Amino acid sequence: MKKHNYSAGPCILPQEVFEKSAQAILDFNNSGLSILEISHRSKDFVAVMEEARALVLELLNLEGKGYEVLFLGGGASLEFLMVPFNLMKVDGKAAYLDTGTWASGAIKEAKHFGETVVVASSKPENYNHIPKGFTIPSDADYFHCTSNNTIFGTQMKSFPEVNIPLVCDMSSDIFSRVLDFSKFDLIYAGAQKNMGPAGATLVVVKKEILGKTGRTIPNMLDYQQHIDKESMYNTPPVFPIYASLLTLQWLKNLGGIAAIEKINEAKANLLYTEIDRNPLFKGAAVKEDRSNMNVTFLLNDEAHQEKFDAMWKAAGISGLPGHRSVGGYRASMYNALPIESVQVLVDVMQELENKI
Amino acid sequence: MKKHNYSAGPCILPQEVFEKSAQAILDFNNSGLSILEISHRSKDFVAVMEEARALVLELLNLEGKGYEVLFLGGGASLEFLMVPFNLMKVDGKAAYLDTGTWASGAIKEAKHFGETVVVASSKPENYNHIPKGFTIPSDADYFHCTSNNTIFGTQMKSFPEVNIPLVCDMSSDIFSRVLDFSKFDLIYAGAQKNMGPAGATLVVVKKEILGKTGRTIPNMLDYQQHIDKESMYNTPPVFPIYASLLTLQWLKNLGGIAAIEKINEAKANLLYTEIDRNPLFKGAAVKEDRSNMNVTFLLNDEAHQEKFDAMWKAAGISGLPGHRSVGGYRASMYNALPIESVQVLVDVMQELENKI
Numbered sequence: 001m002k003k004h005n006y007s008a009g010p011c012i013l014p015q016e017v018f019e020k021s022a023q024a025i026l027d028f029n030n031s032g033l034s035i036l037e038i039s040h041r042s043k044d045f046v047a048v049m050e051e052a053r054a055l056v057l058e059l060l061n062l063e064g065k066g067y068e069v070l071f072l073g074g075g076a077s078l079e080f081l082m083v084p085f086n087l088m089k090v091d092g093k094a095a096y097l098d099t100g101t102w103a104s105g106a107i108k109e110a111k112h113f114g115e116t117v118v119v120a121s122s123k124p125e126n127y128n129h130i131p132k133g134f135t136i137p138s139d140a141d142y143f144h145c146t147s148n149n150t151i152f153g154t155q156m157k158s159f160p161e162v163n164i165p166l167v168c169d170m171s172s173d174i175f176s177r178v179l180d181f182s183k184f185d186l187i188y189a190g191a192q193k194n195m196g197p198a199g200a201t202l203v204v205v206k207k208e209i210l211g212k213t214g215r216t217i218p219n220m221l222d223y224q225q226h227i228d229k230e231s232m233y234n235t236p237p238v239f240p241i242y243a244s245l246l247t248l249q250w251l252k253n254l255g256g257i258a259a260i261e262k263i264n265e266a267k268a269n270l271l272y273t274e275i276d277r278n279p280l281f282k283g284a285a286v287k288e289d290r291s292n293m294n295v296t297f298l299l300n301d302e303a304h305q306e307k308f309d310a311m312w313k314a315a316g317i318s319g320l321p322g323h324r325s326v327g328g329y330r331a332s333m334y335n336a337l338p339i340e341s342v343q344v345l346v347d348v349m350q351e352l353e354n355k356i
Numbered sequence: 357m358k359k360h361n362y363s364a365g366p367c368i369l370p371q372e373v374f375e376k377s378a379q380a381i382l383d384f385n386n387s388g389l390s391i392l393e394i395s396h397r398s399k400d401f402v403a404v405m406e407e408a409r410a411l412v413l414e415l416l417n418l419e420g421k422g423y424e425v426l427f428l429g430g431g432a433s434l435e436f437l438m439v440p441f442n443l444m445k446v447d448g449k450a451a452y453l454d455t456g457t458w459a460s461g462a463i464k465e466a467k468h469f470g471e472t473v474v475v476a477s478s479k480p481e482n483y484n485h486i487p488k489g490f491t492i493p494s495d496a497d498y499f500h501c502t503s504n505n506t507i508f509g510t511q512m513k514s515f516p517e518v519n520i521p522l523v524c525d526m527s528s529d530i531f532s533r534v535l536d537f538s539k540f541d542l543i544y545a546g547a548q549k550n551m552g553p554a555g556a557t558l559v560v561v562k563k564e565i566l567g568k569t570g571r572t573i574p575n576m577l578d579y580q581q582h583i584d585k586e587s588m589y590n591t592p593p594v595f596p597i598y599a600s601l602l603t604l605q606w607l608k609n610l611g612g613i614a615a616i617e618k619i620n621e622a623k624a625n626l627l628y629t630e631i632d633r634n635p636l637f638k639g640a641a642v643k644e645d646r647s648n649m650n651v652t653f654l655l656n657d658e659a660h661q662e663k664f665d666a667m668w669k670a671a672g673i674s675g676l677p678g679h680r681s682v683g684g685y686r687a688s689m690y691n692a693l694p695i696e697s698v699q700v701l702v703d704v705m706q707e708l709e710n711k712i
């Protein structure tokens with residue numbers, strides 16, 4: 001039976017990415033060698049890295065605008081500390097918006113480096129919305145926000161205008177919607193949602209913001225070092241980067257971010273409409289901040305849980321239980337999840353209504 | 357034609373690892389899902405992580421001896437700074453042995469943290485040997501060495517007896533030879549030689565040495581945090597860890613480290629014997645410190661280079677050119693390289709001799 005994979009990440013990727021990457025493990029580019037056994041300095045892999053870096057700029061419409069693209073190891077959580085290491089001045093300060101677990105993790109790391117101003121937090125309401133109307137200190141070294149909150153199902157629909165560097169953790173919604181990415185000075189994202197499998201981290205940084213802290217940065221944590229070495233300062237995570245390239249190629253062939261945005265909006269519209277219509281369910285996040293990537297929702301009556309769980313499992317759906325911080329359900333609908341899978345879920349929700 | 361892959365890393369892995377990991381990308385454990393799209397918190401992947409961590413202790417004969425095993429992202433180069441972050445006291449000092457490019461990289465990072473004593477260096481002789489007869493300050497917080505020097509083809513055949521924590525970068529020879537691993541307090545290794553593909557880093561640490569520095573450690577760089585979260589503090593590099601597990605299973609089925617050590621010795625013996633016998637070649641490293649993993653050698657007369665290069669390429673050999681720091685050739689003979697591949701190289705060397 002076909003699976004409908006709602007996993008929050010690592011998550012569903014396009015079928016052609018599975019097929020092509022499996023083939024590359026058996027024989028990469030008809031070289032007689034596996035992608036797993038070739039040197040990262042080999043011509044074939046250098047070409048992969050170059051194409052992946054260029055394709056990111058193309059898809060984000062950032063070509064020729066002073067940005068550099070890095071594919072690093074360590075995960076987005078490592079960026080939580082690389083950001084202050086590279087951008088927070090000695091005796092400087094940084095401003096953060098606290099919109100969820102990952103934003104809060106980034107704040108925790110920043111505090112190791114210096115004054116960390118939390119401009120607003122939705123924690124008292126269990127992060128069910130994006131705070132608004134906050135003031136960002138104009139003398140902060142940068143402002144950090146999280147564009148989409150995987151666990152709580154909220155998403156920033158607009159970003160503040162600031163005249164300090166704007167840093168954004170886009171781990172769970174990059175490449176999913178059209179934004180003016182040139183408003184951001186540093187974007188980072190773990191690969192394992194819309195970009196590829198776990199093990200690679202994307203960093204897109206405007207070169208001019210670097211080198212201003214007066215801080216000594218260990219080489220491995222220094223963006224400039226990685227830029228100087230064209231994202232090969234050390235052995236990069238070869239296979240995760242290759243699978244990311246395949247995913248980016250798939251997105252480009254589909255029509256890029258503008259095309260996938262339409263599909264993502266249709267999927268979100270389909271599911272949120274059902275949540276609002278169906279008397280058995282309610283959404284967990286406030287409507288205006290609802291995420292198009294991670295849809296969090298609850299049963300109004302938990303007595304129906306056992307029945308509902310059995311029904312969606314029987315329909316081939318996996319990965320639907322909500323994070324323990326919210327409970328209920330979370331339908332993660334990343335780029336590669338087809339709208340047909342959303343229809344299957346909606347059908348199950350309607351079937352539950354009919355049965356009760 | 358069959359390829360003989362002498363790549364210095366990422367490098368050859370067992371054929372069954374390629375086959376099984378490609379299959380898991382198409383369908384993991386008959387789940388109908390790819391290993392690339394499942395949650396790292398899913399039962400199936402948690403089982404992978406647990407088995408991999410346990411198998412490392414079993415293969416290194418470290419079970420029940422107070423060690424913890426972590427599979428991290430970021431590469432061994434990230435350990436260059438995690439080691440001093442976790443082990444060098446505030447106002448403390450560390451002792452390092454400088455045996456090559458990577459040892460020197462580790463020293464560079466340690467200097468960001470405090471006094472870094474280089475007890476000896478073979479740099480003046482282009483790292484063609486392992487320094488001996490050095491003194492390690494007994495008041496250092498730890499002693500750091502590199503067991504095998506990939507670029508220069510040298511290998512430590514014994515390790516100093518110290519009463520401070522002994523830290524070793526075993527990236528390029530872990531799991532290749534029998535050692536009393538309980539003499540080490542912290543071992544780390546990039547996966548991409550004897551353990552798996554690029555993208556995962558192994559850390560084996562004796563718990564009792566942690567928590568003694570008085571230093572504030574960012575969470576992502578704190579071994580204790582990773583231990584507390586059973587190596588899932590953040591999303592781990594799922595696929596590289598799975599392929600590493602397959603490689604470790606292969607090694608166990610082969611008879612473990614004792615069995616592969618015999619094969620590695622036979623391979624090294626075969627090639628070094630030919631280098632010493634064949635008047636056209638000479639070894640690059642001093643004999644007593646020769647590495648069984650990376651055999652560096654040179655033509656006595658560079659005029660034969662073009663002919664030799666054409667011949668080994670025609671024989672299906674790849675990855676043989678030496679690192680620019682040494683020149684000549686480097687035959688990396690990691691665990692998965694069969695002795696038949698070494699015989700092919702020796703045959704080519706003899707053929708060259710016959711032709712000249």
